[in-house]
Amino acid sequence: MKNALRNPASYLMFIIPTIALYGLFFLYPMFSSVVYAFTNWNGLEETKFIGMANFETAFGDSNFRSAIINNMYFIVFSVGLQVPIIVLLALLISNVKRFKGFYKTTVFIPSILSTSVIGILWGFIYDPDIGPISAALKFFGIEPIYWLADSKWAMIALLLTNAWQWVGFFIVLILAAILAIPKDIDEAAAIDGANGTQRAWYLTIPLIKPIISVVVMLSIAGAMRVVDIVLVMTNGGPAGTTEVMASYMVNKAIKYGDYGYGMALSIIIFAFALVFTAIYQLTLGKTERIEY
């Protein structure tokens, strides 16, 4: 009687469009990136296999090396500075009785907006002539700072904007994990005389370690991927001080038509992302599954 669900024609009809699109837009580009990364393809000369030359060029280029370092800034900032703040704010929200929903809904807002619009918006806020930060500084008698045009400040300005966009998203992730912990554990500790800080430190944080580890990995992945905010706010400037790997790749490949080189760069970005995630998984991120 179940022939209808064993009909290969219907099965194929449901599967093929998805597989076709997936193959064309995921598998084929992935495959062609790997192949062309070893060629000098630039649309002008004859395409030749050139071995590791693209990779040597990339790591020999001081601009690319400084782009790698800038990606590291994103990692260090988002993991080292943002994650503790995220955990702290999530703990605070989970403990308040009133406005819990309001806090959750509000902090999440920036993560549903377009990064390009956020870039424009913050470009305005950083504006030295009429931006509100300058106005506030002027009130304290401080000269306006050219946030995005000064190589001392541009990177910090980007990191702060990026944090503004994503901290709330991670707060909500962690908050969900905290609220999923059964209440009686916390109550038992309270009866035993543990105060709020002790309960957070010895109870809640160990219990949410797996999700913190997810947040760290997502932060690393995000830091390796970061590009929109750079293109919109500084386009890598001033003088390359905010260039990241992906913006360097996009500019090289599209503006100069160095496709083979661009694909090699994309493989490098992918490799970096995999390596960092693996390192984290094997070291600090090692956690057993927790059963309540």
Added chain:
Amino acid sequence: MPASIKKTMPHIVLMAYVVIILFPFVFVVFSSLKENNVEISQAPFAFPKALYFQNYVDAWVQASIDVYFWNSAYLGISSAVLGVLLAAGTSFALTRMKFKFTSKLIYQVILLGMLIPGNVLFIAQYILMMDLHILGKHWALFWPYTAGALPFSVLLISAFMKAIPAELEEAAIIDGLSAPGLFARIVLPLTVPALVTVFIINFLGNWNEYLLASFFISKDALRTLPTGMVGFRDAYQTNYALICTGIVFSVTPVLVLYAFLQEQIIEGITAGSVKG
């Protein structure tokens, strides 16, 4: 510490954070209603002297925000609809039809797509668009958007469909329904909540997408809001009130959606990121 202070301390910290999140929006809305830069720079934190709605008319018509807006809307909606339907069909075949081994394999391969960061494929997709002769056309965004959302959509919809009890479809098959009929009349209606969530997440992703839109489209009339807005900023560098109006136009639809469907949006976005 007195209990009352202990109770209000968290709220003070959290409210401070909420102010940091909301301040830029308030600032942009105020600025969009100010007449010019002078008024913004003289009193950046003040409420506008007179509500100057002319900016909205100017931005919408002269600065062609209307064009970007409709481009974003129709591309975002059409590609999200197609993506959801394809993913629903595939999820149905993978979870309900009796080709277990093939289905498992296909499912794993599709999920692999969630591991590949989008911008790793960027250059190769650019070349692909050239080869397909659709670079510079809306198709160059439509197809990558549709395809790009598939892994996440299949993941979420499959999880939902697995939970539908088998008795329902057995009865339907005895009544003589074919697999497509079963899908369209029984399973799809039951899956609507998941479809709505996936549709909204995909729509938001398309509406906000910047990288592909800025390099795959060059004609101004074909731009979407994120790229159009950047061009708009570069063109009107000196008129901040007008730029703020543009920001309001671009952010409002998202916030309205969010106001109505915050639970679905938060759940969908966080589920997609954690499982990937």
